[in-house]
Amino acid sequence: MATVRLVDIAKTIRSKNAGVNQVTFDIIFPDAPTYERVKRSGAFTRQAMASLFGIPPERISAFVEFDPANAVKFTILRSRPNGSPGDWDILGCQYYAPLMDLTLDTEPDAGA
Amino acid sequence: MKIMVSTGHLGTAPSGRESFDRGLEARPDVIAADAGSSDPGPVYLGEDITMGLFAEEELELLLTSARRLGIPMIIGSAGDTGSNRGVDQFVEIIKANAAEHRIPKFKVGYFYSEVPHAYLLDKMARGVSIDGLDGFPALTREELERTSRVVAVAGVHPFIELLDRGADVIIGGRSGDAALFAAPAIRAGLPESLAYHMGKIIECASFCAEPFMGKETVIGTVTPDEVLVTACHPDQRCTVASVSGHAMYERANPDFEYVVGGSLDMRACRYEHHDEKTTRVTGARWSPASEIRVKLEGAKKVGERFMGIAGLRDAHLVRHVDDIVRWSRESVERMFGKDGYGLFYHVFGKNGVLKELEPVKESKAHELAVVVETVAEDAALAEKVTDYAVRMFFLARIPGVKGTAGAAATTKKAMRYLPGYVWTLNHTVPVDDPMELFSVHTTEAGV
Secondary structure (H helix, E strand, O other): OEEEEHHHHOOEEEEEEOOOOEEEEEEEOOOHHHHHHHHHHOOOOHHHHHHHHOOOHHHEEEEEEEHHHOEEEEEEEOOOOOOOOOOOOOOOOOOOHHHHOOEEEEOOOOOO | OEEEEOOOOOOOOOOOHHHHHHHHHOOOOEEEEEEEOOOOOOHHHHHOOOOOOOHHHHHHHHHHHHHHHOOOEEEEEEEEOOOHHHHHHHHHHHHHHHHHOOOOOEEEEEEEOEOOHHHHHHHHHOOOOOEEOOOOOOOOHHHHHHEEEEEEOEOOHHHHHHHHOOOOEEEEOOEOHHHHHHHHHHHOOOOHHHHHHHHHHHOOHHHHOEOOOOOOOEEEEEOOOOEEEEEOOOOOEOOHHHHHHHOOOOOOOOOEEEEOOEEEEOOOOEEEEEEOOEEEEEOOEEEEOOOEEEEEEEEEEEEEEEEEEEEEOOHHHHHOHHHHHHHHHHHHHHHHOOOOOEEEEEEEOOOOOOHHHOOOOOOOOOOEEEEEEEEEOOHHHHHHHHHHHHHHHHOOOOOOOOOOOOOOEEOOOOEEEEEEEEEEEEEEEEEOOOOOOOEEEEEEEOO
């Protein structure tokens, strides 16, 4: 097994509003083998993402593996809708930052 | 049919000119742009103000280009929110530009998206449920009465109606982004599935290309069999990765897109390399809806808003920032009571962006900025609470502090900001006719 940081293997890690009351996270991998390796690692689950952000799993409103883009995607309900007093990241575009330091235990690349 | 788009939100920043000119060289059939979003928050709709400061020059660029080529220009969600005032503002800009450039007479079509309270109250009185999306409860009479403005999100229908009436330029009220691009293709008889999918992919312009660059032109081409998406900037390409990745942008479920009158099923989509700058997309399926529902947006005011900033540099105070925030809040509560205002602390350097979602509990920052945000019905109270809350950073009583001349670097005076608003409508309403909420009009511009 090898331990890798998500920021070192993902091509894109982003977050953005999906409507006014949700923020959706996209983690896009550069190719299908990397994507499959990440999926097999079991690091991306509803529970793992809830733990990372310290929220109950019920606040994760969607969790999908999107094969056409080699991407993992999940969505959280906001603590308050965007632009309400007290909300600073009105676009939700900086929520992704904690994902960058996530570490995954994966098998080495085939042939590596 | 080729649809050209140079910006994902017209008016927020200028379109890149090099890719724009290359787009024009490709002889598009339509130039279109979305000028609005719910992303900036509810205050713009509630106060009825335009956020984007570049709308005039952008409309001038699109108008002069479209008229030179003799092709339709289509704008949705005028003035950021698609309010009636935003539509009127954009129509006036078009007329002024047309006069200034002495453009030969042409027809301007426009439609309004605002929904009168009486319409919704009448629906509710007849037992129609106005259902909330994404965790919003069904609309109540009380919440509607507190709402200052409601807009409905249009589908393709008012755009097609105005094209049928011969409009050369269309200024839309609040509109679905995919719909305003799909409308001319659907009117031309092209498949709805491909037209909507093209619209969904190109609505943010160059965000569907790589490397990441905003405000650059892309062209979406719809044929009876396929969608082609082409980047126009010399350094950008629409790749299988960038286009398929964009398919899931800004939505919780990448497999379905809901528009007025139906939904797009993208589960069987295929993305293929076409040429160096172009990706080919096929396979979306269109399903007409049995019941037509239109999305509504509305906002209510919760008060006047002030902000102030306190800076902490002393390591001892930085370590005890949670205690200082608590001291400030408790001091405010002793002075003003616990109700009648909203008080928020944004501690930048610790968790100002993510708040309770921040996994880093021990900040390594050597200094912190705390933004105090207060909302109250009465502006004087909001200002006073903000001033007092910030002053309590300066006067914080933290055991062991060595500096005894002031516990924070502060600005002198609280700053007035836009009023506080919250979304009250993020709902859908069933309608008998997809045009029911949208009134279309035409006028002339040019000389």
